[in-house]
Amino acid sequence: MKILVVGRAGQLAWELRRTLACFGEVVALDRHSEPAIDLAEPGAVAAVVRAVRPDLIVNAAAYTAVDRAEQEPELAWKVNAEAPSVLAAEAARLGVGLIHYSTDYVFPGDGAVPYREDDPVGPRNVYGRSKLAGEQAIAESGAAHVILRTAWVYGVRGQNFMKTMLRLMAERALVRVIDDQRGAPTWVRMIAEATAILVARSLRAGLADLSGSSGVYHLTCSGQTSWYGFACAIREQAVAAGLLPDTAARVEPIPTSEYPTPAQRPAYSVLDLSKLEERFGIAPPDWRHALELCLADLAGQ
Numbered sequence: 206m207k208i209l210v211v212g213r214a215g216q217l218a219w220e221l222r223r224t225l226a227c228f229g230e231v232v233a234l235d236r237h238s239e240p241a242i243d244l245a246e247p248g249a250v251a252a253v254v255r256a257v258r259p260d261l262i263v264n265a266a267a268y269t270a271v272d273r274a275e276q277e278p279e280l281a282w283k284v285n286a287e288a289p290s291v292l293a294a295e296a297a298r299l300g301v302g303l304i305h306y307s308t309d310y311v312f313p314g315d316g317a318v319p320y321r322e323d324d325p326v327g328p329r330n331v332y333g334r335s336k337l338a339g340e341q342a343i344a345e346s347g348a349a350h351v352i353l354r355t356a357w358v359y360g361v362r363g364q365n366f367m368k369t370m371l372r373l374m375a376e377r378a379l380v381r382v383i384d385d386q387r388g389a390p391t392w393v394r395m396i397a398e399a400t401a402i403l404v405a406r407s408l409r410a411g412l413a414d415l416s417g418s419s420g421v422y423h424l425t426c427s428g429q430t431s432w433y434g435f436a437c438a439i440r441e442q443a444v445a446a447g448l449l450p451d452t453a454a455r456v457e458p459i460p461t462s463e464y465p466t467p468a469q470r471p472a473y474s475v476l477d478l479s480k481l482e483e484r485f486g487i488a489p490p491d492w493r494h495a496l497e498l499c500l501a502d503l504a505g506q
């Protein structure tokens with residue numbers, strides 16, 4: 206099986222290149238690869254897919270700068286909505302499946318129980334609206350597709366909250382973190398491993414067949430916390446792993462109103478995971494346990 210991974214060096218693309226390698230040839234492309242794929246030019250995306258002729262497309266690329274998206278909505282729209290629409294059309298044309306990732310930020314965040322896949326959406330920011338449009342275009346494309354909505358993604362590579370906290374906690378005496386936005390921190394490696402399980406469960410005659418499973422699924426680590434709770438756990442576990450001295454910055458909880466940002470974020474975006482477990486038998490680990498494994502990985506480098 207030939208798998209086209211869109212993205213190469215992003216947090217998720219990097220992990221997928223490893224976890225999907227056991228299924229055959231993985232062709233991971235980005236703006237700098239040969240051939241190159243630039244999602245900001247949706248019109249040029251089809252030709253790249255036709256040249257590769259994959260048996261499965263996995264789109265791990267996205268415009269993920271949530272605050273910056275408020276200033277460049279057209280670019281976010283091209284990358285997160287229009288280009289996925291083209292990928293889905295090409296998947297439909299080739300008769301192959303598309304695995305795509307979306308976000309908890311499609312939800313408004315005014316609830317207090319975990320969101321299910323069919324709960325009403327209502328994004329609060331440009332990034333969330335562009336990701337939702339990508340979901341909708343894929344659903345309407347006719348391609349066999351699995352859309353995995355995840356959240357609060359971190360890992361050893363790339364830009365993420367965990368790495369920002371480790372840096373700030375080493376530099377400063379005090380780090381102030383929002384305590385009234387709740388979600389589920391999710392280790393990127395777990396997402397890549399769950400994707401591989403899902404592909405394995407979909408194999409038919411050596412090829413991934415998503416046609417019986419098309420739809421949206423929630424995939425995060427289990428449990429929930431606030432960004433402040435996540436920051437405290439990062440501090441505690443990083444000290445235990447020898448990654449930070451115990452003189453590292455103190456963490457102080459603050460309300461959202463004391464940390465103004467260009468983009469509004471949902472106050473509550475915990476996702477209900479039962480559909481994924483029922484359909485694919487995947488039961489994600491607790492977020493604290495995953496954090497411990499990630500920090501052990503970082504400490505071992």
Ligand SMILES: NC(=O)C1=CN([C@@H]2O[C@H](COP(=O)(O)OP(=O)(O)OC[C@H]3O[C@@H](n4cnc5c(N)ncnc54)[C@H](OP(=O)(O)O)[C@@H]3O)[C@@H](O)[C@H]2O)C=CC1
Nearest residue numbers: 212215216217243244245266267269306308355356357358
């Ligand atoms: N990060 C998070 O907290 C969350 C992410 N998600 C979703 O998970 C998926 C993976 O995100 P993650 O790995 O964290 O994202 P990253 O920001 O780490 O990586 C984004 C990837 O997209 C690529 N990319 C960006 N713009 C373009 C473009 N114009 N053309 C081609 N490639 C482009 C980047 O390439 P380059 O390196 O060249 O810029 C990079 O490979 C995305 O769909 C995201 O929306 C969902 C919830 C939370």
Ligand SMILES: Cc1cn([C@H]2C[C@H](O)[C@@H](COP(=O)(O)OP(=O)(O)O[C@H]3O[C@@H](C)C(=O)[C@@H](O)[C@H]3O)O2)c(=O)[nH]c1=O
Nearest residue numbers: 269271308309310356357358366369381382383432464
């Ligand atoms: C750095 C910092 C952030 N914060 C807050 C701001 C924000 O509400 C929260 C997290 O900061 P981030 O910059 O990581 O937030 P953000 O980039 O919005 O993270 C989101 O990224 C996109 C791609 C997603 O899809 C979401 O699931 C989510 O992971 O923490 C503090 O309170 N104190 C700090 O020192």
Ligand SMILES: [Mg+2]
Nearest residue numbers: 269270271272
């Ligand atoms: Mg960010």
